[in-house]
Amino acid sequence: MARPKKFDDAAGLQKALNVFWKKGYAGTSISDLTANMDINAPSLYATYGDKHKLFVSALQAYMQSQHAWMRESVAENKPVKEIIRFLLESLLDDTLADPERRGCFMVNTVTEMANQDEQVFAIASNNENQVHSILAELIRKGQSSGEISADKDVDALASFLFINFMGIRVIAATNSDKKHLNKALDVILSAV
Amino acid sequence: MARPKKFDDAAGLQKALNVFWKKGYAGTSISDLTANMDINAPSLYATYGDKHKLFVSALQAYMQSQHAWMRESVAENKPVKEIIRFLLESLLDDTLADPERRGCFMVNTVTEMANQDEQVFAIASNNENQVHSILAELIRKGQSSGEISADKDVDALASFLFINFMGIRVIAATNSDKKHLNKALDVILSAV
């Protein structure tokens, strides 16, 4: 019925995500995207809309994969503090292991655009609410199992962990002293 | 001897800093700068060099003012934990009070450029070393005064605080729930 597409939509979105992740929104040109996505400009616009729509799609895909990973980790049948340590260590190790040192795409996007782009701000707020609720649920699980003191403030702890998640993603972009950072993880866990 | 300058170099640098802070490096055009600095392009180039040099100058000015503020706070004759609380609260309140929600210029710059710009990476590393040493000194002061347990790892605590400083700056850009965040500060302090 028609000429077949040369590329896969989802794979192209992932490639676009990687470019935006490395170079940021303003720092990425359509040429950067078409070169890395093996696509030409008209196909890009026909498939994903304009640059901003493509960026939003990439950001949402990233957010969903992060949430999925976090929910899977949280659902595992392990002591809650082990799960928290696993989350912290994974974030740290993954960030340090990235040869391009791109940090966290969500954090990068928030610091670049959340104050200038309503749609991005809304996505970031949504992300924060969802992560907060995942963490709060995990903490409540720890409280009901007795691992975490029942008189601790669940929301305060969840916000604390979220703050540290983001701080780790930022510091890992410049600091590679894994010893210090791993010991900092112990400090984080000591507060839970 | 010559035509007098219409503007003040330092004031212009501060205005440029505010523009970069709000819009990021790639998101800021020379037109944005000249419009906000009350200067024209040739004067900008003659005074500050090119866009990148101006940005680096603004970043260094920001870093120095931050360090000065931090050193002054640390030098005050107060209990160490009060100083730490003051630092945390000030960072949180200042970030929340900014009507433009610009967060931290250093964090924004690190997440935008540190992986692509050697000079920015070097400045960020330098910043991290300096802040780390300021915090380490503060912690040692707390240990010698007996406020902080002597068997705690100074570098781990300093990294922990640094992580939380940056996390606060990021989360305050999207979350305005001051209650939760203030309670999160208590959690941070509980780990020190």
Added chain:
DNA sequence: GTAGTTTTGTATCGATCATTACAAAACAAT
């Protein structure tokens, strides 16, 4: 007032930006 010096304003440079017109190309259905 004239000469010398530096900043200013205007106007523009080539390059790149995001976006799109247009037609050739590649398929399915008939």
Added chain:
DNA sequence: ATTGTTTTGTAATGATCGATACAAAACTAC
């Protein structure tokens, strides 16, 4: 083989990018 449909490749759109050439303007020194 022809028609209809959609994607592709090429090429170009006006706008804006960072950066400058050039000359008028504004001062001091003499």
